[in-house]
Amino acid sequence: MASRRGFLAGLIAAGVFPAPTWADAGAPKYISAARTADGAYVLVGVSMEGTETFRLPLPGRGHAATAHPRLPHAVAFARRPGRFAVVLDCRDGTTLATLDSPVGLHFYGHGTYDASGGLLFTTENDFENGQGRIGVWDVTKGYKRIGEFSSQGIGPHDIRLMPDDTLVIANGGIDTHPETGRQKLNLATMQPNLSYVTQNGELLDQIMPSQHHASIRHLSVHSDGTVAVGMQWQGDTSRAPALIGLHKRGREMALLGAGDVLDGYVGSIAFSNDGTQVAATSPRSGQMQIFSTRDRTLIQTLTQPDICGAAPFTAGFIATTGQGQILSSGKGTRELNTFDLAWDNHLVPL
Template sequence: MATSRRRFLGALLAASAIPRLSWADAGSPAFLACAREPDDSFALYGLSAAGEDRFRVRLPARGHAGAGHPLRPEAVVFARRPGTYALVIDCAGGKVMHRLTPPEGRQFNGHGVYLDGGDVLVTTEQRSSDSVGMLGYWSVAEGYRRIDERPTGGIGPHEVVRLSDNLLAVANGGIATDPSDRRKLNIAVMRPNLAYLDGQGTLIRTVELAEDLRFNSIRHLAVGADGIVAFAMQWERDPDEVVPLLGLHRGDGAPILAAAPPAEQRVMQGYAGSIAFDLAGSEVAITSPRGGRLHRFRPDGRFIAATTRADACGLAGISGGFLLTDGGGGVLTAEQGRMRSLGLRRRSWDNHVIALNRG
């Protein structure tokens, strides 16, 4: 008995002596971004705050977005939605640790978020047969074992964000898609919403747009100061129509819809690709790769200015402004509307830049 106890204590001591890796072991990246390489392969990159490459991990197919673990150099990357794989990657070692697969008849929808200090991963999913939305819950400590799932309260969920461990927001895009070719099936009757769920995945409320804006698919989300949620939209009717592509919502209030002056708004072609607040929460911005624009707003919806950049889409907040990536390989900052290049890479950046919130 004493020998067994000594062995147990020795094993425990040895385990505690194993060094825990941190994001510093992966080069201290500030951002993650997926890209297409010149040879048409795909990779996940870690970028420094100055836009420099910190690591590269090859992907088996196009990556859309992902999430970074708050403590360890570990990230989950999702296939272009709707997709059937999510890869958990050791960013320090450059290896795939786990390959997540949704339940049969389900698809991942491109985004996820860590909860509880990184103990739980939440993924957006849809049922293949009718695009009804679900959140999948995965235990990180148990090797990303699936432990629960909850309805999102809508059709075609895309992004999920964490307001706190007890409050999530989900962008239910409202669009049912064919699982094989992404063909849109229900535009005539689509009904997007912004949904809030508690920490256990129970639906608290949904926020819908007015009837004349119900063709505005709610796609991407950002969280600002005091829990304000900003949402970026994509118009499913005539792209020349002038409609707001930014919404802001807080608490039990009605959503605020924001737009640039009509001539500038029309340039966006009804499409907002990414959204972010600057680190101070004093500005929120959306990008349009179709229009080659960055639009900046105050959190009350007042338009500030537009900045031109061809095929700009990836967006993340920095101190005093935003970091952008574009389809031509550019990495830039935008501060008070002034663009500054951080370099031109030999790759085509995908839609999103993921800011790392490291513990």
């Protein structure tokens, strides 16, 4: 099979066959991990109308996924402290590669391609040394690991590609170890940060939240270089500060909203297509809050139990819940569809 794939890849590169696109996988607009009613784990493609375009099995619980910029390939990452990531051909479910984190490291559930789709970057934990790492994988060589570099912090969770082809990393600041599961080992001394690095790992800029218990977890990037930041409070949630941030390199972070209203937890964050709005979800409080990025005021609140996945929609946002619903914002809340699935944390736009 590997030689056949290599032969076909060579024909595609030579222009004998056209390269497959996302249209060949049913033209999904989003992908998300989910759990089925019988407890199996899957990766699902979702259309703009909220219908299913494909459903592929996963070896365990997925957290987030990242999609190739051109080819119908998706990488599904294990939930922390998982050690697997699976590259799937979303046309037929073929496993193109299985990524195993090196000894002493585990994945943190997120990754991103570069603009060409030739490199994949993954967030990882060097758990013996309590340091964050970014793994680098060569897509053109069958997702071969070719290097790694420091995430410039502890507990790197999300990572995104910036418009100038640099990377931005959400270092949550929380030290964990597989032997203690998801236990947080350094809450008294944790130091989260938002780090901007080159694709070689050179630090370009770094900013820390004013309160060190605000763990930076999730990111969204707009085309003008603004980064939306979703944080999770590691203290008394009734006293949680604002946990939604907007940042541009060289500036201070602007904070929006009130963290206690979100029960101290932002599960996902997304810009609208035009960048004039930002949405943050909290499955713990059952809310999606939508803010204006111009004056930072709250525009709309969607209330739905276990709402978490969020992504831009035609007008406003689309969201998923752990109860199987797909919702859209706009003029009120509209239910697009309900599946016999428990959607996981993230809805990834293509």
